Amino acid sequence: MTSNISNKILLSVITIFLLALFTSMAAVQLIAIAMIIYSLSFGNDCLSANKFLWRIAFFYVASLFIISYLNGDIESALLSLRRTWMILIAPVAANISSKLEEKHRRYLESFFIYASAIFAVIFLFQKAIGDPAISGRYAFHRAPYVASFILIPAMLFILIKEKILFTHAIIALIIATAMTLINSRGPIIALFAAAITALVFSSFDKKILKRIVILIIAISILVGICIGFDRWNFFDLSKQTSIVYRMVIWNQVIEEIKEKPLLGHGFDNFETDNQKTITVFREFATNETNPHNSYLMILHSSGIIGYSILWFVLGAALWMLKKSFLKNQNKWSIVSFSMLIGMMIAALADKTFFVTQICLEAWFLVGIGISEEKEDLA
Incomplete structure (x- = not known):
């Protein structure tokens, strides 16, 4: 009886956390911080059962904190x-x-799927009525990149299901439509990368391969009808201004990385200087503080040392998830592993690994994905 009550409380906490993830950035941060503080203060079994994962997490946070402090002051470290x-x-x-x-x-799993569907429907409704609060692309007053990214796990859960019901097919179509109309290419590319990773995990299961092909065709049709392929053209730079802007930014980021390659400049200390923009990109010069590349961002903020730490943490997480999958064959490991791979691809064009809501969702999935292996990994 006590165990059932405890499980209901835990489920309620997770449900509230996930609900906040889809609706409020401020709320999900407060809830996540409260969960972390409670675990550290009262969760003795948590600390003993998941020592390895706690060590990895604290190593990542503490190492980059120290590097940032060495770069500047306590304010830089807090950033x-x-x-x-x-x-x-x-x-x-x-x-x-x-x-x-x-x-x-x-x-x-069902909550992820249906909450994502509701989130997508609300966005589509806002889009249909022309809600100025979303500026044509926003959902719940959130940046389009983030709004689209948090829908990926639900799509992965549907893709790897043993049997897809008609309801699941409709939800997948709704999510695909929302992700397309949000009009952010990074999450779409991340979704395809994650889906292919899930296919590899399933030993190229024909059912999953067929679903992925249908998904790619569906999104391609939606892009052609609703967006226009000329706006998503990755090869004609005259029409793909966002890529050109990134080239301008990357050029300057790399130059600044060369100045302090070991420890970097600290987080949020980058700002474009249009006077330094090389001639070929001068007409695309822009004022920007976001490096638009997670790997360049960590190199700029924490140098080669911070860059190595990020890859060590990602490698450790992927290793734990793979080990958990090989032992338990659970779908959470597949979704978590695939989500991280998708993020690693998307990180080439944005600060994916440092966006609060995306990271909270991804690391939450990682925790559940490895939980059944905690004793062997500790």
């Missing part, structure tokens, strides 16, 4: 916390998941 603390939700999620039964994980 690094703002960009990295989200990883601490992973061991919290692992601890919670380890106490849940399989039926509870199925509930969480």
